[in-house]
Amino acid sequence: MKLIFKNKLYILVTLVVSAxxxxxxxxxxxxxxxxxxIFISDFSDDKELVGFSDTVFxxxxxxxxxxxxxxxxxxxxxKVKVIEEIKGSLxxxxxxxxxxxxxxxxxxxxxxxxxxxEGKIYLFAGRYDEIKKDILVVPIHGKVEIEIDSKxxxxxxxxxxxxxxxxxxxDTKKR
Numbered sequence: 001m002k003l004i005f006k007n008k009l010y011i012l013v014t015l016v017v018s019a020x021x022x023x024x025x026x027x028x029x030x031x032x033x034x035x036x037x038i039f040i041s042d043f044s045d046d047k048e049l050v051g052f053s054d055t056v057f058x059x060x061x062x063x064x065x066x067x068x069x070x071x072x073x074x075x076x077x078x079k080v081k082v083i084e085e086i087k088g089s090l091x092x093x094x095x096x097x098x099x100x101x102x103x104x105x106x107x108x109x110x111x112x113x114x115x116x117x118e119g120k121i122y123l124f125a126g127r128y129d130e131i132k133k134d135i136l137v138v139p140i141h142g143k144v145e146i147e148i149d150s151k152x153x154x155x156x157x158x159x160x161x162x163x164x165x166x167x168x169x170x171d172t173k174k175r
Contacts, residue, residue, distance in 0.1 A: 031145060032107040035073055036102070043141040046162035051143070053125040055088035055135055056159055058152055060121045062093070067101035074108050076101035078116050080124070083152065084161045088128070095134040096124055098143070110139040121146045123155045 043049045050056050057079040066074040075130035080096045099117050102107040110116060116122065116137075123144045137143045146155055 003089040010130065032109050032152075034111040034123060035108060037099075037110045037113075039139075043138050045164050045167075048167045049125050049141050050087060050162040051166035051168050052108060053102060053138065054125075054128045055090060056084050056086040056089070056123070056125045056163065057090055057094075058084045058121065058123050058155060059094070059096070061096075061116055061118050064116075065095065065116055069103060072098065074101035074103050075099055075159050076138075078113065078118075080122075084156055086123075086156065096126070096143075097129075097132070097134045097136045099136070099139055099156065110144070113140045117145060121152070121158070123159060125159075144148065159173065 004125050026062070041052060042050045043052065059082045062079045065077040065079055067074050068074075068122055075097050078096045080094050082090050082092055082094060096116070100113065100115055101107070107115075123146060124135065124137055125142040126135045144155070160174055
């Protein structure tokens with residue numbers, strides 16, 4: 001009788017411990033997986049960033065649309081309201097994609113980057129994808145958070161000047 005009780009107790013404890021470990025494994029914050037970007041230029045230079053990009057604009061992130069797996073990892077899409085165009089011709093609302101995102105509760109980001117956040121205002125620089133109908137921002141430098149509205153004119157002027165003096169790339173045409 002004692003042996004049967006001990007076996008049942010052992011099975012119960014094993015099940016409880018397994019359930020706790022399963023819950024912790026699936027719900028604890030995991031360290032982000034950092035992907036390494038490969039840059040063809042120094043995009044910390046505004047002129048090179050703007051020259052490489054089809055579109056440069058200031059926009060407010062309305063919502064996150066989702067994350068999908070693409071060739072190099074996850075890509076997260078956001079619906080963004082355009083506040084001001086600096087380069088390119090855009091609709092009032094656009095879809096912006098960022099390399100990175102969550103897959104099965106695991107965050108993947110470019111090294112030195114962080115995910116775009118809903119409700120925030122950014123300066124965006126990227127290339128329009130005709131097939132996906134979205135703008136893929138340049139990792140790290142292609143989205144700069146504008147923390148207070150009063151800074152919008154400063155960013156606007158800075159990148160308009162960069163647009164006037166931008167560096168052109170062989171695969172881009174002057175826009």
